[in-house]
Amino acid sequence: MIFCQLSEYFEKLEGTSSRLALIDILSDLFKKSEKDEIEKITYLVQGRIAPFFESLEIGMAEKTVAQSIASAYGLTKEDVIKLYNKLGDMGIAAERLNSKFKIQNSKLSVEKVFEVLTKIAKTNGEGTVEKRQNLLIDLLKNMDSSSAKYLVRIPLGNLRLGIGDPTILDGLAKAILGDKSKRKLLENAYNRTSDLGLIAKTLKEKGLSAIEKLTVQVGKPIRSELCERLPNPEKAIEKMEKVDVQYKYDGFRVQVHKNGSNISMYSRNLENMTHMFPELIEATKKQVHAETAILDTEALAYNPDSEEFLPFQETTKRRRKHGIAEMALKLPLKAFVFDILYKNGKSLIDEPLSKRLEILKETVREDGVLIPTKNQIVSDAKTLTILLEDSISKGLEGIVVKKLESKYEAGARNFNWVKLKRHSAGELNDTIDCVILGYVTGKGKRISFGAGALLVGVYDQEKDEFISVSKIGTGLSDNEWREVHKRADKIKVDHKPARVNSLITPSVWIKPEIVIEVLADEITRSPIHTAGKTIDEPGYALRFPRLVSFRDKDKKPEDATTVKELIQMYKDQSK
Ligand code: ATP
Numbered sequence: 043m044i045f046c047q048l049s050e051y052f053e054k055l056e057g058t059s060s061r062l063a064l065i066d067i068l069s070d071l072f073k074k075s076e077k078d079e080i081e082k083i084t085y086l087v088q089g090r091i092a093p094f095f096e097s098l099e100i101g102m103a104e105k106t107v108a109q110s111i112a113s114a115y116g117l118t119k120e121d122v123i124k125l126y127n128k129l130g131d132m133g134i135a136a137e138r139l140n141s142k143f144k145i146q147n148s149k150l151s152v153e154k155v156f157e158v159l160t161k162i163a164k165t166n167g168e169g170t171v172e173k174r175q176n177l178l179i180d181l182l183k184n185m186d187s188s189s190a191k192y193l194v195r196i197p198l199g200n201l202r203l204g205i206g207d208p209t210i211l212d213g214l215a216k217a218i219l220g221d222k223s224k225r226k227l228l229e230n231a232y233n234r235t236s237d238l239g240l241i242a243k244t245l246k247e248k249g250l251s252a253i254e255k256l257t258v259q260v261g262k263p264i265r266s267e268l269c270e271r272l273p274n275p276e277k278a279i280e281k282m283e284k285v286d287v288q289y290k291y292d293g294f295r296v297q298v299h300k301n302g303s304n305i306s307m308y309s310r311n312l313e314n315m316t317h318m319f320p321e322l323i324e325a326t327k328k329q330v331h332a333e334t335a336i337l338d339t340e341a342l343a344y345n346p347d348s349e350e351f352l353p354f355q356e357t358t359k360r361r362r363k364h365g366i367a368e369m370a371l372k373l374p375l376k377a378f379v380f381d382i383l384y385k386n387g388k389s390l391i392d393e394p395l396s397k398r399l400e401i402l403k404e405t406v407r408e409d410g411v412l413i414p415t416k417n418q419i420v421s422d423a424k425t426l427t428i429l430l431e432d433s434i435s436k437g438l439e440g441i442v443v444k445k446l447e448s449k450y451e452a453g454a455r456n457f458n459w460v461k462l463k464r465h466s467a468g469e470l471n472d473t474i475d476c477v478i479l480g481y482v483t484g485k486g487k488r489i490s491f492g493a494g495a496l497l498v499g500v501y502d503q504e505k506d507e508f509i510s511v512s513k514i515g516t517g518l519s520d521n522e523w524r525e526v527h528k529r530a531d532k533i534k535v536d537h538k539p540a541r542v543n544s545l546i547t548p549s550v551w552i553k554p555e556i557v558i559e560v561l562a563d564e565i566t567r568s569p570i571h572t573a574g575k576t577i578d579e580p581g582y583a584l585r586f587p588r589l590v591s592f593r594d595k596d597k598k599p600e601d602a603t604t605v606k607e608l609i610q611m612y613k614d615q616s617k
Pocket of ligand 1: 292
């Protein structure tokens with residue numbers, strides 16, 4: 043495929059506000075893709091040249107891209123920056139400047155552009171900036187204006203066509219399998235490997251049977267199993283009978299992969315975090331007795347002087363790109379290992395939890411930075427209540443109870459794992475993670491910050507849509523309003539984005555990217571919100587919602603609370 047054909051698809055994808063149309067366009071694109079290019083095209087649709095979990099970022103600064111555009115089209119960097127400041131989008135600036143050259147019939151293939159972008163990403167050492175610029179200039183000189191628009195957005199990391207991973211899977215299913223009936227098999231393979239390019243290539247080259255055989259691989263994160271909620275220990279025993287009880291540590295999830303001396307680590311939202319945690323790399327080498335292994339852990343910052351674990355606000359300071367060594371000394375991490383998913387070439391995800399925990403204890407040596415979690419088997423509500431109170435008195439979040447015979451269901455949130463947390467009067471016993479869909483302009487004093495209330499939504503997994511659940515005006519300081527406004531304005535759009543479903547039209551729509559944690563008193567039924575709304579039934583909404591924190595460091599919009607969870611929480615609150 044020629045790159046300008048791909049950019050025509052980008053143009054169509056960007057222009058639609060309907061999810062069904064997105065699937066049709068993707069399906070057509072995947073049908074027209076050759077076997078040896080579909081993997082690359084899948085990554086490019088995501089604005090990348092590798093799966094999300096690989097840290098291969100092209101990452102060019104705005105100034106460098108501006109200089110490349112200037113050199114390609116015979117202008118000065120200042121000219122380009124001036125236009126960029128006026129338009130607010132480097133892609134459109136490149137498109138406008140290129141159009142004067144009337145380059146048509148560009149024969150640059152997707153293959154070639156992908157190769158050059160990869161070269162740019164891998165360039166390092168002396169003269170990197172110049173070498174990268176030259177590579178980009180060569181491409182820009184040989185492109186039509188629409189291709190130039192999309193090309194420059196890729197190294198800047200803002201292609202953002204607004205397509206979620208489930209929609210890509212839908213597009214693949216439609217293109218290659220004809221309909222959605224076997225889509226679940228694609229989703230399962232995705233949950234095991236997190237690699238959409240690999241799935242596209244395997245499906246196109248070898249068909250569905252090869253997809254079923256795609257198994258867990260070291261170096262490709264497995265999508266994390268998550269917890270359901272139940273209101274109290276009694277309900278947990280009633281539903282699950284005999285459970286394995288573990289503390290719920292309030293840090294961040296780290297999936298550790300060991301391949302000989304090669305260690306890599308991934309966050310819950312599949313980000314590669316390997317370089318952030320040098321002490322976990324060393325500990326894995328020392329403490330894990332296996333040639334290859336995948337461990338599921340929760341990492342926490344630890345104060346070696348007082349021998350105390352630190353609260354989440356401290357731990358989260360370790361998620362950073364710079365000053366890593368210094369921070370590792372100040373806030374060293376410990377990681378509680380609560381599962382093992384792979385050992386010595388064999389996937390363990392289909393083994394029952396009881397067996398995995400046995401293997402875990404044989405594999406991870408005690409005493410060190412990695413700590414195998416303590417666990418206890420319980421089958422009565424009284425003991426479970428004591429363990430929940432014990433965890434709370436230790437300053438932890440609560441407990442996680444797990445069905446002993448359950449497999450590791452990658453990417454699933456169901457009653458295999460249930461979290462029990464402390465409960466405060468007048469509040470739901472858990473927060474809700476919402477995605478900001480837009481904002482309503484404020485009145486009075488707030489007008490100067492540009493935001494008066496945020497329109498937020500939850501995620502509908504079935505439809506891959508964000509559906510409105512609340513308007514939030516409380517819990518933000520003036521500074522936070524300013525911050526929200528600044529961030530929102532970078533991603534504002536002039537029409538309702540595809541994958542957003544709301545009856546309320548805010549003053550400004552934004553792309554659904556920013557995740558916030560919200561606390562509410564209760565969940566109520568409401569005709570004005572679309573979450574859970576059907577033709578006959580009203581939707582669900584939050585009563586007295588307030589912002590607790592920004593969660594987009596560790597959560598993608600698709601990791602927000604789902605409408606299914608919201609409805610379950612609604613049912614639980616009356617118990
Ligand atoms: P929350 O916002 O309450 O932390 P969450 O949305 O991040 O929840 P949940 O599925 O509700 O995710 O809770 C599971 C999370 O709890 C895991 O992702 C993990 O980070 C953390 N956790 C802490 N201890 C454990 C444990 N023993 N077993 C499983 N997960 C644990």
